[in-house]
Amino acid sequence: MVKQERAARTKENLIRSAAEVFEREGYAVASLTAISSQAGVSNGALHFHFASKEALAREVEQAAADVVHKLAEASRAAAGGLLHSLVDATARLLAAVAEDPLVRAGFRLGHDPSRKGGDGGLWRWWSAWVQDLLVQAQREGELARGVAPADVAAAFVAVTAGFEVLSSLEGGWLSPERAGRFWAFLLPLLAAPHPPPSSPSSPGASG
Template sequence: MVKQVRAARTRQALIVAAAESFADEGYAQASLPAISKRAGVSAGALHFHFASKDELAREVERAAVNSVAELAERCRFTAATSLQSLIHATTSLLLAVTRDPVVRAGFQLSGDPSRKNGAEMVRWWQQQVRDLVVEARDAGELADDVSAEAATMVIVAATVGFEALGTVDRDYLSAERMSEFWTFILPRLAASPASVPASAANGALAEGHLE
């Protein structure tokens, strides 16, 4: 039992260290020796848990997806409407990028041109957004002339763009920028002002959804 606990801690330390390295240096520049040193474990321990850098990167992506999935589920549980859930989820996601190296690395690995496969995080986020948009449409929350495909495209492109811009200017990952984005886009998406509570964009942080 003690060995299992120790192994689980070592594996988690390696995932976090790898995420920090991938986020700071990119996939191509991050090295397994540097990751093992960062995690405070031996190279042998790293290879015991992960056979290659690609396997480690895929595990970081999976961990990032799991973390964001939990976050999105909390937003679904607390939101009054599907659109409100979408607003809270996008804002919470981008704030998580600033706080959680695993989430940050998950996004960066998805768009890293040096990897032959990946993009798990972006694909998952695209499906999550589409599901919420379709729910909003079916509930009558979307304007009649707004298609689910177009709304999904705009929201995914915007959030991925905010994440990319945030690597240069962290202000793009703030709740204020997300509030400005949703204040701009909601009048085009929503069937009526009543479709989304007035506090949906500006009150998400105050309501505790972004902690």
């Protein structure tokens, strides 16, 4: 049991260290020697857990996906409507990209041009999740008339991807203030108008 726990900790440490190296140097330049050194283990220990750099990259992507899936589902579970869930999920996602090299590496590995196995997996999942949520929001009457969920999802994912890419040049792109201004602009264009609540003097109001 002790050996299994130690092996599990070593594997997790290698995944985290690989994420940091992939995120810092890119997939092509990153070496297994640099990753094992970052993790404080031997090359032999790394190869015991991972047969190749590609196998390690896939594990990084999966670990990042687990984090993103959990934050997205936490947003769905929050009260306040589906559009509110999208706002909350975006804030959580941008915070995770800003703070966690594992999440940054997971997104960037998916579209690294030097990697044959990259298929944009995490971005594909995020795009599908956003579109599914917007379709449900349309069914629930939360979207304004004429708003097409597929079109909004495409534009929205493009903007959030742009935030992630630009953050490598300027960290402010992932700030809560930037996200707040983005939603302040976009949300009034998406949300269905709601009638004002009845006041005591309104016709039909209970007195």
